[in-house]
Amino acid sequence: MNIATTVDTSAAEGQAFRLEFRAWLEANIPHEWRPAGFWHMMDDQGAIALRREWERKKYDAGWAGIDFPVEYGGRGGTPLQRAIYEEEMALANAPETANPQIPIIGPSLLLFGEEWQKKRFIKPLLRSDELWCQGFSEPNAGSDLASLRTKAELQGDHFVINGQKIWTSFAPICDWMFLLARTTSTGKKHQGLTLFLIDMKTPGIDARFIKHMTGRLDFAEVFLDDVKVPAENVLGGVDQGWKVINGLLREERVARIGQYAFYRRHLELLVRFAKQAKRNGRPAAEDPVLRQKLGQVCVDMELLRIHSLETMAAIANGAGQDQDAPLTKYSYGETHQDMGEVFTDLAGAMWHLHEGDPTQGDVDQGLLRELQFIFMRTRAETISGGTAQIQRNIIGERVLGLPRA
Ligand SMILES: Cc1cc2nc3c(=O)[nH]c(=O)nc-3n(C[C@H](O)[C@H](O)[C@H](O)COP(=O)(O)OP(=O)(O)OC[C@H]3O[C@@H](n4cnc5c(N)ncnc54)[C@H](O)[C@@H]3O)c2cc1C
16 A cells, blocks of 8 residues: 555645634534434434534535536535534534535536536535435335336426436435436446436326335435426436446545544444443453453454555545545455444343443433444444445456456
């Protein structure tokens, strides 16, 4: 690994930006939001409303869309500034975004959108005035996305869309969806797909939450029955959907240093928990086996950090992300899940109960609730955005050039 090609987020050129943003966060994140578990003790609706309000305030103060062009409502900053922004957000335990599709739909609009689409959609996206969801997966099309069956037929100046989507995160509370549908049925199956920008208030859309094992309302199923979409709402051209989503799914898979910073915070919470929980009457942190497992996670985390800095350097230098994307997606998901396994070891057999395992002694309930949520959620990280098995296939075939079985 060539460390000389990593981005140095502690470099002097980023210091003024870092200190200014840190001071803004310190002055603007209310103290009651800061203890572990704050967001996890609150109901979903209340949490979303609060986070949305926060995103608007942050945007209005100039702290959103860091590397988006100023002409479309961004801050016009550099990749280094974006990395610092993400690090500081994690370090300050700032609220998670209410609009998780920003890093995916935003660059897609920039790369493939028509001028009016960029002007119309990017600013409300960055300010979370409009929340977006991603309508790709279907009951029989996930890893093999090109098998999708939702159909869009051109009728005059609009398309009529019929079909079903599933696992569509946050669909019932979103204002817009970018949806992949079949527009041509002849030829290879990955040809003839088109991306649409769809107003969720359009008649014929029925979005229903599916409850997560975390207890949260998160992903959903979406039924589309004769949904009329203006032809101008195609993103990137009719039958060009595959090309567009290949670019944007790569973006989804390239974790930035900010994700590392979030994981680092989770590791710190885990260590705090290890000092509170008991193992054979002593703090679990003193158990040699558990210490070794925590140590291994620390080593894996360091590898993620260096990999992320290298990836950012490659992006900043305009190099392709093809090799990094599957490696990043795979290693982040696996490392976070390994961390989750250590939590379940630490927290005892009844770790998943709301109040925790009584044999573990007194633990901070907010901390426990946050760790329960984080690590239940990790189970999804080797599925969403492309499964671990699929990433291994891509690494084997396209990165290492191994023969297909
Ligand atoms: C938390 C969460 C949020 C999500 N959010 C969204 C969203 O917002 N929008 C959206 O469109 N989708 C979303 N998804 C769906 C996600 O993209 C799919 O679940 C994922 O692509 C896998 O598809 P699948 O569930 O149909 O599984 P399948 O593709 O049916 O796979 C089942 C199993 O078979 C394995 N498998 C399949 N093909 C191969 C192969 N060729 N080689 C080896 N193994 C293989 C898979 O790895 C997996 O273990 C979300 C999923 C989760 C868990």
